Amino acid sequence: MDRERRWPDALLTVALLAIGLVGTAPAGVNQGVDAGPGAYPLVVVAALAVAVRRRRPLVTLAVVTVATTAYLVLGYPYGPILLSFFVAVYTVAAYRPVRDAAVAGAGALAALLAYVLFGARSPGLVGLMPVAAWVVVPFAAGVTARLSREAVARNRTDEARRLADAERLRVAREVHDVVGHGLAAIHLQAEIALHLLDRRPEQAEAALTAISRTSKEALDELRVTLTVVRREEVADERAPAPGLDQLPHLRERLAGAGVPVTVEVTGAPLALPVAVDLAAYRVVQEALTNVLRHAGPATAAVRVGYAPGEVTVEVTDTGRGRSRDAAPEPSGGSGLAGMRERVTALGGTFSAGPAAPGGFRVHATLPLREAA
Template sequence: MTSVQASPATAAGDALGTVRAVAARIRERVRRRLPAVAVDALFAAALFAGVCVLSHEVLRARPVSFLLVQTGLTLPLVWRRRAPLPVFCCVAAAAFGQWLADLQTPTDVALLVALYTVAAACDRRRLMVAFAILEAGIVLATVAWAEHHRGVATFASLSAMAVTAAVFGGNTRSRRDHLAFLEDRAVRLERERDQRAQLAVADERARIAREMHDIVTHNLSVMVALADGAVFAQGRSPDRAETAMRQVSATGRQAITDMRRFLGVLRADEPDALRHPMPGISQLESLADQVRAAGLPTVLTVTGDPGPVPAAAQLTVYRLVQEALTNTLKHAPAGTRAEVRIGCAPDTLTVTVTDDGPVPAAAATGRPGADGAARSPGHGIPGMRERAAAYGGSLTAGPVPGGGWRVTAVLVLGAPPEAL
């Protein structure tokens, strides 16, 4: 087998990347353990000590001027992050004094650091002010050093370094602003995701509440009606009372089955949920038999082909009819008859449930009871409207001229359900 050796350029690049990673980790640790002022103070002290070591000859020759200038150049750097532009002005004044006094020291780096800080922390207008101040000082130094034939070279080198410091500072600011934007965007997206999750939970709770209301209310209403009939027939016809109680038992078992089926749909991982689908138009006849047994004669008519109708839409139709018949069973007096009509068209489904029970004039907001008092609509009719609206349809409920109560719902099959 042949071994592949890395080229010198690749090895150097890997080494440089390792050095940068180590330096980044060191900076991060220092930043965590020390405040920014302490870091800047250490930098200023190190710069001051380094210049003293490198410029020891100038220090011996002109100690007072040297110490004053170096202190003015390095000491303000301690507060460079808190007040970038004032610190730059102080450092620039010291640097201009150094240039005019012709002190040959390498402390110009302090001025470049101050300019970098202005570019990284301030807006463009303040950066331009700082850059103009620096260029003015460079021009003065160039004029002062013209007799030493250093003017043009000094102007070019100092200007190039100033531009470089400003560019690096601007890049740092842009990167920091971009990171802040990304962090803010991530926070906003997370907040929006949480809000969407809360809305989804609220919609799911409302859907579960509607299903529970329809299942429990209908079956309990049928059971109450059958039990009342059994009590009434107990003394006159024991056989009829026994039949009614058996129907109560069957209705209770049906309620348990419906609840298990509904909970199975919620737990989609259970295989039984697929073998026991939710009720649809084909189960309306069984529903009509239930209410007939409870004492409400009901006629069911289905026109059109319900086969192509989606299962979710069929469940909505079933729940609408179930709730309408339950309301009639609870509130209409004895002797009332009901009629259910289902119209299946390619694009729409029409559900009409009508009864011939008397409706007093006082019933303006809800189905009247057998005693003639208006009943509150409760959660039944609003829930029915929500089901119809989920399919882009509408629902109306109210008295019929000449007596009776009618519920009419229209579902648009082309509209995707929002929350069933």
């Protein structure tokens, strides 16, 4: 299990242990029951079992149920040990399939019925409903939490897929516009050059120069745009040239998908070349998409820095950095490789990796000149 999940369970175990050791005797005083020395080993066992609740939920429930049942059958007072029992039932319901959880919960309830029937302080049949509530309430809460968590995960996956599909459609339109416009202009200038080549070579030369310029501009734009075809990005609006001015809207979209994003800008904003502006935006966009798809519950921070001759973008998050850094990428330049390709195509530098103290960091520097 991930290390970040162990710390909350360890803290919960310490809390239950402290509450059990400190609160059992006062609970006995309030109920007029002596909490003898034999009660405390059972309280300790029940609390310590919680430490592995998410790694071994069924084992945890079994140990806690045995300890709690023995505690009650021996006539010790109702006390903090029931908190450990509640946590164990909740965990099974929250992290195991419904059928497995239901069987385990029924087993725990059956064990507690031994206290109702044979306990030293048995409440009799009137105790059936309270004892059943000790199982039913945490079980219902756990099932609700699990269903909610699964729904959030499905929504995040569906949202990422929908945005990626919408972006592919938008890129197809961009490519059509770039190629269609460029080829139409080149065709027109080529017809003029052929018509004037013999009679007015000076005008034919101008037409050929225009063809050269138009083809270079179209190829530069197409080279940047086609990189997107191999990647899945966060965007679905129809925009001919997205840029850093759309970061607030991107932040809102990610917040709606469950990833809070902050944006910080340093330096005086500059008018960027279209290709640079697009590449910077795409790097931020792809990095935030990776947060959405791979980081788990996380927040993200975007920093844009304007300096003479260059612009830098940095995206950091608080999610699972190592898993994304170590995961192999599909061939064809997707993910981090796709971002690196886009940046280096413009003569920039790119780096990505785990961030301290945790999470992931993507950083790109783009010169404010078109790549040769």
